[in-house]
Amino acid sequence: MSKIKIAFFDIDGTLIDPEKKRITDNTKKALLKLKENGVKICIATGRPPEKVPDFKSEGIDFDAFLTFNGSYSFNETETIFENPLDKEDVKQIIQNGEEMGHPVVLATKDRTEANGLEEDLVEYFSIANQRIKLATDFEELSKDEVFQIMMAGGKDEYKAMLKDTKRAAVAVWWPKAVDIIPSDGGKGVAVEKVLEYYHLSKEEAMAFGDGNNDLEMLKTVGLAVAMENASKELKEAADVICGHVSEDGIYTYCKENNYFE
Known part of the structure; x- marks a missing residue:
């Protein structure tokens, strides 16, 4: 049984292929399967809340949203953490x-x-x-x-x-x-706040990313996964590298590592 209880996902270059501008069916399947297995799924993006895609219309119900690179994090019911610029x-x-x-x-x-x-x-x-x-x-x-x-x-x-x-x-x-x-923010700080909110440990968390703004996030979780299309720096910081965003990297990694059947 996997010890992972929460997973964080960047959007652009991780969930969504920047070339095709969409999430693949298998990536959607991976997110739904993780939810079915009791894993909380969270968005962690540089996008503002209004620019986060309507994943709910795709049948995907995220548990939390870390937006503005984590400066404003929330779920369906309340604000978890907010940290505006001076x-x-x-x-x-x-x-x-x-x-x-x-x-x-x-x-x-x-x-x-x-x-x-x-x-x-x-x-x-x-x-x-x-x-x-x-x-x-x-x-x-x-x-x-x-x-x-x-x-x-x-x-x-x-x-x-x-x-x-x-x-x-x-x-x-x-x-x-x-x-x-x-400067006292970023995705890493927000991930820590969300883990604290849900009473989960670093060891129970994994994260997927592709850009350098994901570096602190990957350092804050127990299992850090970089996409094949990720930056050189992020790959060096990751525990493992999964497949390319355009080739269902998240789905293949989760399936091969028994995060779902």
């Missing part, structure tokens, strides 16, 4: 973006809107089959609780993005854009 940091990052010539996307619980567009930022959103909405009241939006900021830019720009901030960090899963989150 309001002064939000102002500073917007200013940094202006100085760098980069627009930014602000994500609150209910809205994900930008003060401008640029090619790499548009492409970043398109990977998850999303489009950027421009805010008509950007200054007012910036005063709300912001859980994540998205900005285009490469590794050589990270320092400038975070200039003069007190509690902000970049979370990266694509080379030409970033998610900016609280």
Whole structure:
């Protein structure tokens, strides 16, 4: 009998093939079988809540959602953990973006809107089959609780993005854009909070991911699984590597390791 009682899944590149923009039938089957066997299943994504696919319409009922790279985590009945960006940091990052010539996307619980567009930022959103909405009241939006900021830019720009901030960090899963989150947050912290909420241990948890923003999550569970299509750094941090997202990697791994019949 498996000791695993909870499983965490990234979305883009893990549950959903970025090329086909959909979850495969076998991946759906794996999630349903895990649920049938008493394993709690949780989403752990950089997406805001409003941009999480409607898996329920596919018959899949997730137990918890760790959104904004874990900064806002909840289930059907209540908030489990929330950790917005510092309001002064939000102002500073917007200013940094202006100085760098980069627009930014602000994500609150209910809205994900930008003060401008640029090619790499548009492409970043398109990977998850999303489009950027421009805010008509950007200054007012910036005063709300912001859980994540998205900005285009490469590794050589990270320092400038975070200039003069007190509690902000970049979370990266694509080379030409970033998610900016609280430095005391991330998927790993959120996984710890969810395990505490459900009174489960690290050893009872497994996680699947593909990007560097999944690194802390994989370090926080007893069984860390990287997709075949994962980054080099994530594969090195994982306990095992399963198949490619486009080739039913999650389903094959779970079936071969007797997580379901």
